Amino acid sequence: MYTAAALAILVTMGLALVRALLGPGVYDRVLAVNMLGTKTTLLLAVVAFLYGWPDFLDLALAYALINFVGVLAVLEFFQNRARADEP
Amino acid sequence: MITVFGIFLLSLLVITALAIVQTRNLFVAVMLAAIFSLLMAANFFILDAADVALTEAAVGAGVTTVILLSALALTAEREKRSGSIRWISVAVVAVTVLILIYATFDKPALGDPDAPVHQHVAPWYLEKTPVFMDIPNVVTAVLASFRGYDTLGEVFVVFVAMVGVLFVLGGDGGRSGPITTPDPGLRHHLIPKVVGRLLLPFIILFGLYVQFHGEYGPGGGFQAGAIIATGLILHALLEGEQAALRSVPAGAMQALVVAGASLYGGVGVACMLLGGSFLDYSVLHPDPVTGRQIGIIAIELGVGMAVCGALLSIFHAFAAREH
Amino acid sequence: MTLILDLASWILLVGGGAFLLIGGLGALRFQTLYARMHAASLTDSIGTLLVLLGILLQAGWTLAGAKIAAILIFMMLTGPTASYALANAAYLSGIRPGTGDEEP
Numbered sequence: 001m002y003t004a005a006a007l008a009i010l011v012t013m014g015l016a017l018v019r020a021l022l023g024p025g026v027y028d029r030v031l032a033v034n035m036l037g038t039k040t041t042l043l044l045a046v047v048a049f050l051y052g053w054p055d056f057l058d059l060a061l062a063y064a065l066i067n068f069v070g071v072l073a074v075l076e077f078f079q080n081r082a083r084a085d086e087p
Numbered sequence: 088m089i090t091v092f093g094i095f096l097l098s099l100l101v102i103t104a105l106a107i108v109q110t111r112n113l114f115v116a117v118m119l120a121a122i123f124s125l126l127m128a129a130n131f132f133i134l135d136a137a138d139v140a141l142t143e144a145a146v147g148a149g150v151t152t153v154i155l156l157s158a159l160a161l162t163a164e165r166e167k168r169s170g171s172i173r174w175i176s177v178a179v180v181a182v183t184v185l186i187l188i189y190a191t192f193d194k195p196a197l198g199d200p201d202a203p204v205h206q207h208v209a210p211w212y213l214e215k216t217p218v219f220m221d222i223p224n225v226v227t228a229v230l231a232s233f234r235g236y237d238t239l240g241e242v243f244v245v246f247v248a249m250v251g252v253l254f255v256l257g258g259d260g261g262r263s264g265p266i267t268t269p270d271p272g273l274r275h276h277l278i279p280k281v282v283g284r285l286l287l288p289f290i291i292l293f294g295l296y297v298q299f300h301g302e303y304g305p306g307g308g309f310q311a312g313a314i315i316a317t318g319l320i321l322h323a324l325l326e327g328e329q330a331a332l333r334s335v336p337a338g339a340m341q342a343l344v345v346a347g348a349s350l351y352g353g354v355g356v357a358c359m360l361l362g363g364s365f366l367d368y369s370v371l372h373p374d375p376v377t378g379r380q381i382g383i384i385a386i387e388l389g390v391g392m393a394v395c396g397a398l399l400s401i402f403h404a405f406a407a408r409e410h
Numbered sequence: 411m412t413l414i415l416d417l418a419s420w421i422l423l424v425g426g427g428a429f430l431l432i433g434g435l436g437a438l439r440f441q442t443l444y445a446r447m448h449a450a451s452l453t454d455s456i457g458t459l460l461v462l463l464g465i466l467l468q469a470g471w472t473l474a475g476a477k478i479a480a481i482l483i484f485m486m487l488t489g490p491t492a493s494y495a496l497a498n499a500a501y502l503s504g505i506r507p508g509t510g511d512e513e514p
Contacts, residue, residue, distance in 0.1 A: 001420050003088060005461055008427030010095055012453060013126075015434035017099050019446070020122055021106050027443055027500040029118035033125075034492050035437060035450045037148070038485065039430070040125045042461055044132055044140075045481060047092070049465055054474035055304050056137045057481070058297065059128070062144045062310075064481045065290050066317045068488035068495070069149035070121055072279055072324050075495040075502075076272070077156045082502045276498065282491040286484065 002050035009043045030074050037067040092133050093197075100126045111166045117155045124151060137305035138226040141297070145313035150398055153320055157405035220379045222302040230307065231383040235366040238386070239351055242393050246348050249341070249397040256404040272327030283325045290318035298391050302383060308390025315391070316398035328406050340399045347392030354385045419464045426460030433457055444507040447497060454489035458482070 013036055020032030044060040047053075103126060107119045124147025131140035195202035216228040230238055273279050298311030323331035354366065361370040368382025369375035429452060436449025462482040469475035 001416075001423050001464075005423040005427045005464070006092070008430050009461075010092065012430040012434035012457075014095075014099065015431075015438050016450075017102065017122065019438050020119065021102070022438075023115070025443065025505075026112070026114050026118070027496065027503075027505070028446065029115050030496050030499070031437065031443075031447055031450050033118050033121045034496060035434070035453060036122050036125050037492075038454050038458060038489060040129050041481065041485065042430075042458060043129055045462065045465060045478065047132060049468065049474075050088075051135075053135075053137070054469070054472070054477075056132070056140075057474055057477040058300075058305055059132060059137060059141050059144055060481050061293065061477055061484070062141060062297070062314060063128075063148055064484040064488065065286060065293055066145070066149045066314065066321075068282075068492040069317055069321050069324070070152035071492040071495045072273065072283070072321065073149075073153040073156050075276070075279070075499040076324050077160060078499040078502050079273070080160060276495070278494045279491055282487050286487065289484070
């Protein structure tokens, strides 16, 4: 059953990557990064159980904690740019 | 199954790499680089390299994107078109690639027990780690003890990288010169502020866990330093540059790097003073096994301090230039 | 008992996988940015929830189970935050929802 879930996650990662490559705008790329980030976390958790490495769940935990920092940085980046554009 | 996962992820990795090279929009390149890091970490994990995967996760999930975006804020968003294609370079690259691909035909298959890499020193490390150090994570034993000199070199590379960035960007941590636009950070955004403040202690706690659990599970100084730095960068994003520099001043970050590198070197010198050779931890305690454990914990701490301080210094050097 | 747990895990994992695929397809096929964001958040919330709950049932009261629970809580917190940050950044740069226009 872990295999089924892992395959679904992998296919979703592929779909997200296609979205990242197609664009069209920059925000679609950010969206794809965010999707791939959560899917990677899930994949690590599922694979840790699939192969019986529960010690390695620390990795998924690390991603769950710090993955959103990148997207927050994107928000800050565009906020700074919006302020710089103002007179 | 592991082969299917590996091949699928590797294909995605190659596609992403080609897309990064092809795109002219640098923001898109930064985002694709984030995807590359995620796929790389998943790949390492599938190959059972948890320590490396955790390093990639700790650095790639937050710090790299943040620093690349800070760098992007200092430059234009679109790459300038270069002139004509340099055919000589293309030819050289093509020939090199062909030679490298040809060279892979001689390589042993994945996981082949007769491969040279599994015949050289690796069996000795695996055999001797329980005897010499009595810790479960062989990676940490190799990194911190058997290959202690290499890691010391890496810490000094981190140190030199920070010094280099500070020289190039004039990193005074934003102390000199009036700051024209006070940076509000994301203080006006309620949801990130609340969630970020809630998660910050957990990120630091997790970083400390990775730091001191490195002997037993995946982790160690490099990963912990990057995770704690990510937490503090999150704080800087939420509260703004100045508030973050008030809580952790630029001098403190640089002192952290120097202290970390000195701690590592100091352990080595202490070993010499106690009659051993440089970084031979067995003399640190009457029982050599305990001595080696003490030495590993001490130098991992030094590594963590150096990495954390260096990443924070680099981030603030970029951010100070932005405003 | 084990049979019931296994069955529940199967249902949760397959259901989660289905939601992941649906969300991924939606993120690929929808016409506007905000609609795509909506589809992608499906994978972040319900897909994640179901998959991790399925694993949690198998892990039980162990350290691994506690870690899965922590991952679940943190992802439930960070996923919507990231979606918020993304939507806000898009809105700041002048993309308005509902028009069906593609941004340049």
